[in-house]
Amino acid sequence: MSESPQETKGRRQVVKFSFYHVDPAWRGLPEEERERGKRALGDVVRAFSDRVQIRSYSLVGTRGDADLLLWQICDRLDDIHQLAGFINGTPMGPYLTMPYSYVAMTRPSVYVGRNEARAERMVLHPRDSKYLFVYPFVKTREWYRLPLDHRQTMMDEHIRIGRKYPSVKLNTTYSFGLDDQEFVVSFESDEPADFLDLVMELREARTSLYTLRDTPIFSCLAMSLDEALDSLARALLTFRQVRTASCTTRATKSRYSTWMESFTPSAIDVHMPTARWATALRRMAR
Numbered sequence: 001m002s003e004s005p006q007e008t009k010g011r012r013q014v015v016k017f018s019f020y021h022v023d024p025a026w027r028g029l030p031e032e033e034r035e036r037g038k039r040a041l042g043d044v045v046r047a048f049s050d051r052v053q054i055r056s057y058s059l060v061g062t063r064g065d066a067d068l069l070l071w072q073i074c075d076r077l078d079d080i081h082q083l084a085g086f087i088n089g090t091p092m093g094p095y096l097t098m099p100y101s102y103v104a105m106t107r108p109s110v111y112v113g114r115n116e117a118r119a120e121r122m123v124l125h126p127r128d129s130k131y132l133f134v135y136p137f138v139k140t141r142e143w144y145r146l147p148l149d150h151r152q153t154m155m156d157e158h159i160r161i162g163r164k165y166p167s168v169k170l171n172t173t174y175s176f177g178l179d180d181q182e183f184v185v186s187f188e189s190d191e192p193a194d195f196l197d198l199v200m201e202l203r204e205a206r207t208s209l210y211t212l213r214d215t216p217i218f219s220c221l222a223m224s225l226d227e228a229l230d231s232l233a234r235a236l237l238t239f240r241q242v243r244t245a246s247c248t249t250r251a252t253k254s255r256y257s258t259w260m261e262s263f264t265p266s267a268i269d270v271h272m273p274t275a276r277w278a279t280a281l282r283r284m285a286r
């Protein structure tokens, strides 16, 4: 069965995945206000960097309900708590919600015995990969009723398949009792296709019979916090600039700007097809 408390002693890390959604109204704020918010958020993250390892990812374009992931690794749950409060206290706070939040910890694996593998599981060493794939994971209760040697055989198959994909680095973390899921598994890779193939192959492994839930799934792009925040508003800025620049006369430009300002920021549809913009602009210029 599982290890005794004695066997899981040693340095354990708290691992937190905070997925933020940024209210679209933030994108419509004047640039200086957005910059102020971004600077304050960056200052908070830097202020905690001696206690919390924080890695930032953008989900712009890969998910509809979350924009930013802050992956946090530290020694104390209290630091996660404090960091969240300070982030809420920045000028960006009123525009932030956290639709997904996962708390986990490191612990030695039940299925990997070697000492170095155990040590690896206790302290995470993230790579600088381009992508991170994150899932909350729940196994069926039936799994835990199986004899350990039976589970071990199935996990050996799982691990054998996993090792066929060295471009994918795993970070298994455990949430039992701390949060709604049992595990949070996260995988770093530069090759999304390798990850897709790996997951497809694992579906045919016997352990897959005992998966109760492995969604939602997050495909995250690694970047600095500044870049991740810029990626939220980049489309709108570029679009405005391009469109404003494409109005040749001063009169058209000013009518165009007035027309743009008549929209509430959140109502500006950045995905409006170019043909519709062109028609609207032509009508204005008449």
Ligand code: HEM
Binding pocket: 108, 109, 110, 111, 112, 121, 135, 137, 139, 158, 159, 161, 162, 163, 165, 168, 169, 170, 172, 183, 185, 198, 199, 202, 214
């Ligand atoms: C790089 C590919 C992979 C490798 C090398 C690999 C290897 C391993 C190893 C060695 C363990 C033992 C426990 C531990 O690490 O703490 C494990 C556990 C686990 N893996 Fe994987 N794995 C891979 C991919 C995946 C994927 C894609 C998923 C989910 C879709 C997954 C889900 C899990 C879960 C939930 C556990 C915990 C099992 C338990 O303790 O009952 N793994 N894996």
